[in-house]
Amino acid sequence: MLWKVLTRAGTALTAGAAAVALATVPASAAGYTAFAFSRSGTTEPTIYDFVNTATSSLDMTMYELQDTTAVNDLIALKKKGVTVRVILDRQHQSENSSAYASLTAAGVGVVWSPSAFVYTHQKTITVDGTTSLILTGNLTSQYYTTGRDYGVFDDDSRDVASIEKVFNADYAGTSVTPTDGDHLLWSPTDSRSRLVSLVDGATKTLDVEELELSDSTVVNAIVARAKAGVAVRVVLETPSDYAGEVSSIKAAGGKVVGYSDPDGFYIHAKAMVADYGLSTQAVEAGSMNISSNSLSSNRELGLILTGTGVAQSVATTIETTFATDFTGGTAA
Template sequence: MSRKGTRRLLAVAVTAGATLLADALPAHAAGYSAFAFNLGTTEPTVYSFINSATRTLDMTMYELSDTTAVNDLIARKKAGVTVRVILDRTKTSVNGSAYSSLKAAGVGVVYSSSSYVYTHQKTITVDGATSMILTGNLTSKYYPTSRDYGVVDSDANDVAAVERVFGADYAHTSVTPGDGDNLLWSPTDSRSRLLAVVNGATRTLDVEEEEFSDSAVVDAIAARAAAGVKVRVVLETPGSYASEVAQIDDAGGTVRGYSSSTGFYIHAKAIVADYGLATQKVEAGSMNITSNSLDSNRELGIILTDSGVASTIETALNSDYAGGTPA
């Protein structure tokens, strides 16, 4: 889920490589772009995206505890933008302040449906034209130490699919998500879509994950290593996944981990297969590699061949792998 326990505190310097950042394209530019969270006290790329909305803004967020983001949403409402927000109903201790502030300002804000164990999705859509799909929450106290990514997507079919699901989830009505051109959703097709990315790797497979326990996906990653694919995994608290780590190691892959209670934290959920090759694919989204995340939550991710998106994620992932401890 989000973070395990309360051990994630503000704090500390990070390795130089952990500050890598690629700026997102303007909100309405065609195509795709990506950025790494900037490991500062704010996330200006996210704020700029929110402030680009001129007509509508729809946000689904597992955790929203960022005064700047909340104030920006309220400012958009005051500017005449129709703002709607879904917050996870189980995280009222985190989301309560934002919920109250948004409600008082006349923003349309609801808690998520009980149809899902968690609404763990992290997405912002502006003007029905561009969606930002995030691996990280808008929880400012974690910004300085968390590895997370965002992908900006202006593919019309993707955005239409995101908006259709948002409308149903906002109204607490049932919906079968569509994938548009590039999406994957929980609890519908995320596992099969992740497996397609993993199984399609022919030369290299790089995985960066906070949680790592779904047997089908872990088995597939190990199978790629056993088949001769160069597999690298960057993992938070690898000690929590000892059998899965051993499985990857035994198959010929390598795992690097982070486990400081106050330092650099792998919150990202991303996969890069065959980087730089014609068969390249990159996936990023909210879903962890766990059965609960894939089968029981509302989650959203994106799979692309885009070289810019792949480069942004692979560059940061390389840095994180180099800085991790062998598991």
């Protein structure tokens, strides 16, 4: 089995029960290989190469699809006889209209996302029903070299089966209650409780990199960890948009930096690393922002890996990138 990480410049549980759920995720469920996604855009072909490995099927759920190379690759796969199915966010029909029209004209199965969710903000590609790429960023070319995002290739069979089950339901517009496989968290099902459990489990350090920071339950959990003496660091896009939350974290002893330049580096990531390098280590990346809408009303997908075994390279890639972004940010 193979996991890879990219970085690029896009039913509630009790806290105790959620902590147990995290602790019991099998550390040996898959192998993990991490790599950095260059802000120069030179490693963008990593995604294209993955798409083009499809021999029988490709299923994509994407909030925004504005990458003509990716669209053309999907069309080429269709012409080769691969079954290609795409879900695009219905609230972004103007942004996705070109991709939708091109795919439809080529005979690719493409639908608008279910109206049951405010947004389908998930960004996932599954190839041949065996490997899924879970992204924090969209397939939007203009942001490839200017934004911070992460992604993970996941070929854990239970994870992929869960992702495909949800895809099939969302594609058909039918209801489904997602299951977490070995490593997943979903909105609007359990993402909030899973994130809070990760935060609550931090004993020494907690690093958080986010576009949005407004959900009071998750923010309060971060503040509580800082008050408990955990070294909390946050990298945030536009800290002034979350002045109250930032003040609370700083008052508790945490540190927050931001970027906030609309023409410069853009923190679009959604990731956390707790207790880096320790036996209690946990790392999270996914499409969900720390906002009530994202956690309660959207279709979102992420994953959490625990421990320091075969998953270490995933944590190292995200933590190393986070450290660079933290150093380069402006103190809030």
